[in-house]
Amino acid sequence: MTGLENALREKRSDSFVLLHLANRRFALPAKVVAELAPPVRLHSFPHTSPLLAGVIVRRGHILPVYDAGRALSGKSSIAHRFYLVARRQFGAASEMSAIPVDGECELVTSEMHPRADDAPPYICGEIVAGGESIGVLDIEALVQEHAQTQAEAAR
Amino acid sequence: MKIAPQESPRVRKSITSEPAILFAVARRLFAIAADSVQEIRSTDSIAGAASEFESPDVPTVRHTIERDHRQYYVVNACAHFHLRIERPTLVLILRQLRVAVLVDCIERMTELPAVYDLPRAFSGEERRWYRGLAYMNDIVIPVVDPRGFLTAEEFRRLDAALHPAESEHELEGVASK
Numbered sequence: 635m636t637g638l639e640n641a642l643r644e645k646r647s648d649s650f651v652l653l654h655l656a657n658r659r660f661a662l663p664a665k666v667v668a669e670l671a672p673p674v675r676l677h678s679f680p681h682t683s684p685l686l687a688g689v690i691v692r693r694g695h696i697l698p699v700y701d702a703g704r705a706l707s708g709k710s711s712i713a714h715r716f717y718l719v720a721r722r723q724f725g726a727a728s729e730m731s732a733i734p735v736d737g738e739c740e741l742v743t744s745e746m747h748p749r750a751d752d753a754p755p756y757i758c759g760e761i762v763a764g765g766e767s768i769g770v771l772d773i774e775a776l777v778q779e780h781a782q783t784q785a786e787a788a789r
Numbered sequence: 790m791k792i793a794p795q796e797s798p799r800v801r802k803s804i805t806s807e808p809a810i811l812f813a814v815a816r817r818l819f820a821i822a823a824d825s826v827q828e829i830r831s832t833d834s835i836a837g838a839a840s841e842f843e844s845p846d847v848p849t850v851r852h853t854i855e856r857d858h859r860q861y862y863v864v865n866a867c868a869h870f871h872l873r874i875e876r877p878t879l880v881l882i883l884r885q886l887r888v889a890v891l892v893d894c895i896e897r898m899t900e901l902p903a904v905y906d907l908p909r910a911f912s913g914e915e916r917r918w919y920r921g922l923a924y925m926n927d928i929v930i931p932v933v934d935p936r937g938f939l940t941a942e943e944f945r946r947l948d949a950a951l952h953p954a955e956s957e958h959e960l961e962g963v964a965s966k
Contacts, residue, residue: 677929679922680817680870682913689908689922689929696922696929698910724909731910 656707660771673715684781705780811896815872827884844950
């Protein structure tokens with residue numbers, strides 16, 4: 635059993651998964667992360683939803699893939715071959731979705747602090763790991779902000 | 790961190806399968822339920838029955854064709870799915886809807902083992918375009934919703950543009966009630 639799976643089972647609120655996106659480190663609460671999935675085929679088809687690169691099939695489920703790197707740096711991260719599978723809330727319902735990552739993920743335990751005043755809206759808090767302050771990513775806010783930016787650009 | 794073990798993708802067992810037509814548009818593959826398609830014709834064979842028609846409100850429709858004394862609106866699937874416009878060679882004439890769809894080619898007939906709901910993350914026009922997603926032979930294929938090609942409002946606008954006199958009459962009738 636992996637450390638990540640242990641953390642998920644325990645649902646410790648102070649466990650975070652560190653990941654690299656757009657050449658920066660971010661954290662995701664371990665309680666929303668299901669697994670780090672190995673390389674699988676990305677299936678794409680026409681759609682108009684912001685940030686979605688397509689879907690992968692994982693453990694019998696079709697999971698949407700968010701190209702989070704594009705929202706953070708303007709550069710696509712779908713070349714990354716691994717997928718971090720995390721839960722996203724839709725009101726009362728939730729859905730698993732995947733984020734392409736480079737596979738360099740790490741599980742840490744840390745206390746979450748409030749976000750800095752000047753932090754972007756998609757950062758919901760901060761943790762300290764290895765002496766470094768790392769933003770905790772809010773996928774929902776990231777998608778919303780990207781959609782808003784796209785809509786404004788289209789006007 | 791270790792990586793979770795790779796499992797061969799498996800899809801939940803379906804209760805029923807359904808016959809479908811796999812077609813391509815701008816090199817993208819789509820599925821449509823076979824029973825929603827009345828007829829498949831080549832664009833050449835229907836050229837004589839087609840009339841140019843434009844409604845600025847509905848840019849995906851540029852022609853109508855007459856079949857069995859009914860006018861069908863011809864939707865260009867490339868335009869509908871916001872894909873690069875290619876030269877279509879076939880027309881899918883839909884059943885129970887006055888819609889014909891220009892596509893590039895038919896890949897094959899098949900049985901869809903299951904149609905899965907589109908993930909909630911998809912929130913754009915695709916929610917109208919697709920009934921869901923099918924997974925077969927290691928590929929995910931969007932399953933088109935025939936009703937998604939034209940909305941009721943688009944039908945109303947097209948009908949009004951095609952038969953302005955009748956629409957005006959209808960509106961007069963509504964106004965006099």
